[in-house]
Amino acid sequence: MRYFVTAIGTDSGKTITSAILVEALKADYWKPVQSGYPRDSETVADLVSFPVKIFPSSYEFAKPASPHDSAKAENKIIELAKITLPQTDNHLIIEGAGGILVPLNDQDFVIDIAQKFDLEIILVVNLYLGCINHTLLSVRELQRRNLKVKGIVFNGVSNPESERIILHHSGYQELLHIEKEALITPLIVQKYAEKIKNIL
Numbered sequence: 001m002r003y004f005v006t007a008i009g010t011d012s013g014k015t016i017t018s019a020i021l022v023e024a025l026k027a028d029y030w031k032p033v034q035s036g037y038p039r040d041s042e043t044v045a046d047l048v049s050f051p052v053k054i055f056p057s058s059y060e061f062a063k064p065a066s067p068h069d070s071a072k073a074e075n076k077i078i079e080l081a082k083i084t085l086p087q088t089d090n091h092l093i094i095e096g097a098g099g100i101l102v103p104l105n106d107q108d109f110v111i112d113i114a115q116k117f118d119l120e121i122i123l124v125v126n127l128y129l130g131c132i133n134h135t136l137l138s139v140r141e142l143q144r145r146n147l148k149v150k151g152i153v154f155n156g157v158s159n160p161e162s163e164r165i166i167l168h169h170s171g172y173q174e175l176l177h178i179e180k181e182a183l184i185t186p187l188i189v190q191k192y193a194e195k196i197k198n199i200l
């Protein structure tokens, strides 16, 4: 299995979701493009219960910004052609940066990485007032591109009517709901990994 974890924005819970998926599948992990610190690869390694294989990012930048901007700050340009899928016989969890249409450069977007490698998508939706619109716009773009979507991970304080209308209009299934936790720990990650593993 290879899943590309994307979201309706940044700070949505992609990294915690990725750690849960890595734990559930005992998968390898790859963040193709990383902007800012802490590095998500390190966070995932700290959150899982086993020595996860982490593939190096194709691009890493210091500035915590949109990748096209982080690259520019270092006088670099991200080239989609130079992003190559790590080869592994194991399951692989791939984490995007920010949301779907976050620019890599003046032509390409984060979601083009998933499209290039024909990866199945897991969409993280963090629940806030405004998330319905942001989710349905993201869904429109995923559908316009004919991308295969495994389902949605809801993150945060439950809002049953927001969740229902998102599932209704998207046609996607709910894979998991992550509650607002006081602290994200390896034990919490294991708890959610148990819940999601049979649906992956």
Ligand SMILES: Nc1ncnc2c1ncn2[C@@H]1O[C@H](COP(=O)(O)OP(=O)(O)OP(=O)(O)O)[C@@H](O)[C@H]1O
Pocket (backbone or CB within 6 Å): 007, 009, 010, 011, 012, 013, 014, 015, 016, 017, 040, 096, 097, 098, 099, 155, 156, 178, 179, 180, 181, 182, 183, 184
């Ligand atoms: N359900 C939750 N309960 C408590 N804290 C959470 C929860 N989900 C996310 N967080 C915290 O919110 C912050 C942002 O989450 P996370 O790093 O997973 O976002 P992201 O979508 O991966 O962001 P990026 O676009 O930078 O990769 C982190 O500090 C994380 O620990």
Ligand SMILES: C[C@H](N)[C@H](N)CCCCCC(=O)O
Pocket (backbone or CB within 6 Å): 010, 011, 034, 035, 036, 063, 064, 065, 066, 067, 097, 098, 099, 102
């Ligand atoms: C630095 C941050 N944590 C992410 N890695 C990148 C978020 C880019 C968001 C760009 C945008 O949508 O305006």
Ligand SMILES: [Mg+2]
Pocket (backbone or CB within 6 Å): 014, 015, 040, 095
């Ligand atoms: Mg992240």
